[in-house]
Structures are given as C-alpha cells and as structure tokens.
Amino acid sequence: AQSVSQHNHxxxxxxxxxxxxxxxxxxxxxxxxxxxxQYPGQxxxxxxxYFSGDPLVKGIxxxxxxxxxxxxxxxxxxxxxxxxxxxxxxxxxxxGYNKLIFGAGTRLAVHP
Amino acid sequence: xxxxxxxxxxxFRKEGQNVTLSCEQNLNHDAMYWYRQDPGQGLRLIxxxxxxxxxxxxxxxxxxxVSREKKESFPLTVTSAQKNPTAFYLCASSIDIGPHYGYTxxxxxxxxxx
Numbered sequence: 001a002q003s004v005s006q007h008n009h010x011x012x013x014x015x016x017x018x019x020x021x022x023x024x025x026x027x028x029x030x031x032x033x034x035x036x037x038q039y040p041g042q043x044x045x046x047x048x049x050y051f052s053g054d055p056l057v058k059g060i061x062x063x064x065x066x067x068x069x070x071x072x073x074x075x076x077x078x079x080x081x082x083x084x085x086x087x088x089x090x091x092x093x094x095x096g097y098n099k100l101i102f103g104a105g106t107r108l109a110v111h112p
Numbered sequence: 113x114x115x116x117x118x119x120x121x122x123x124f125r126k127e128g129q130n131v132t133l134s135c136e137q138n139l140n141h142d143a144m145y146w147y148r149q150d151p152g153q154g155l156r157l158i159x160x161x162x163x164x165x166x167x168x169x170x171x172x173x174x175x176x177x178v179s180r181e182k183k184e185s186f187p188l189t190v191t192s193a194q195k196n197p198t199a200f201y202l203c204a205s206s207i208d209i210g211p212h213y214g215y216t217x218x219x220x221x222x223x224x225x226x
Contacts, residue, residue: 034214044217100215104154
C-alpha cells in the first residue's frame with residue numbers, strides 16, 4: 001500500500017537550531033516526493049519537490065531535502081531555524097492517478 | 113491572480129443537514145481534489161476528478177458527494193450520512209498530464225457540526 005510516515009508529530013526548537021524532519025514513504029512506482037508547509041492561518045504551500053536527478057533538493061526559505069532511495073526517505077532539513085518557521089510540515093508522495101498521499105504532519109514550534 | 117477559492121471560510125451545520133462546500137479555480141487545471149484535514153492525521157483524500165463529468169472516490173468517500181459539471185468548479189457535499197463531519201476541508205487542483213508540479217491548495221473551509 002502507498003503510505004507516508006512522518007516520525008515526529010511535534011518538534012520544539014530554539015532559534016538558530018538545526019532542523020531535520022523525518023519522512024519515509026512506501027510506493028512501488030516512480031517516486032515523486034514533496035514537502036508542503038502550512039503556516040498558521042494560511043494555505044498549504046509547496047516547499048520543495050523531487051522528481052529525478054540530484055537527490056539533494058533545495059527549496060524556498062533555506063530548506064532542503066535529501067532523497068535516499070535505499071532508505072525510502074526524504075528528510076527535510078534547515079541549518080538554522082527562525083521563529084517564522086513555526087508551522088506544520090507535510091511530506092507527500094505522488095501515487096497512482098496523480099494522487100498526493102500525505103503524511104500525518106509535523107508541528108514545528110520555534111522559540112525566540 | 114490565478115488561484116483556488118474556497119467558500120465559506122467557516123460553516124456551521126446542524127446534525128442531520130447536508131451542506132455544500134464551494135471550490136472554484138481559475139488556473140485551467142484539469143484535476144481537482146478534496147482533502148479532509150484532522151489533527152494528527154494529515155490530509156486524507158475524499159474525492160478527486162481528473163476531467164469534467166468524471167470523478168473518483170478517494171480513501172474516505174463515505175458520507176460525501178461531489179460533482180464536476182464545469183472545469184473550474186468542484187463542489188463537495190457533506191451529507192447527513194457522514195458520521196464525524198467536523199473538520200477542516202481543503203480543495204486542490206493540478207495539471208493532470210506531463211511533469212507534475214504538485215498541487216495548488218485553497219485556503220480551506222472549517223466545518224463544525226453543532
């Protein structure tokens with residue numbers, strides 16, 4: 001079955017700390033992976049995506065993610081978080097019929 | 113600006129009533145989707161439509177119905193058969209062929225059953 005697993009439901013960090021959010025997927029086809037962010041009261045926005053090529057993908061606002069095929073993982077990273085990164089983060093894989101399958105989400109709280 | 117408009121932003125429904133959530137897009141996207149978002153469960157697919165006059169059930173379609181009479185519009189009806197309708201509902205759209213760039217999401221409708 002197609003699925004996405006996000007390991008941490010809640011993460012609390014201080015400003016300037018480094019961030020890594022885990023994401024593992026289960027899908028047998030060609031892998032297209034996404035990270036979305038939902039800031040409080042706002043739309044879901046695309047942070048970054050991986051289709052093929054360089055497994056290290058850079059997105060907006062200093063985020064990056066690394067696709068490791070052998071580990072079925074697509075972890076999100078940022079070297080130094082800011083208070084404005086407080087949001088909920090969703091990992092997703094593109095399944096059959098172009099349906100996005102989402103993980104349960106990780107709520108990140110960054111304290112000044 | 114192109115985008116997706118969901119209305120209303122907040123909706124209150126009495127038990128036993130049907131309600132319809134609106135979703136309109138002006139992005140000329142072929143595919144549209146309805147998701148339900150609950151705390152700790154991420155987004156779960158209710159229905160999707162890849163083309164006008166055609167739609168498919170997602171993972172949690174029971175108690176919901178949709179129509180796709182126009183490319184721009186994909187309304188969702190939450191029927192009285194839906195046992196736990198209080199949730200945040202998100203509509204999305206995407207291109208359906210060629211490289212996939214992810215979905216564009218609306219701002220959501222929060223439905224509360226009172």
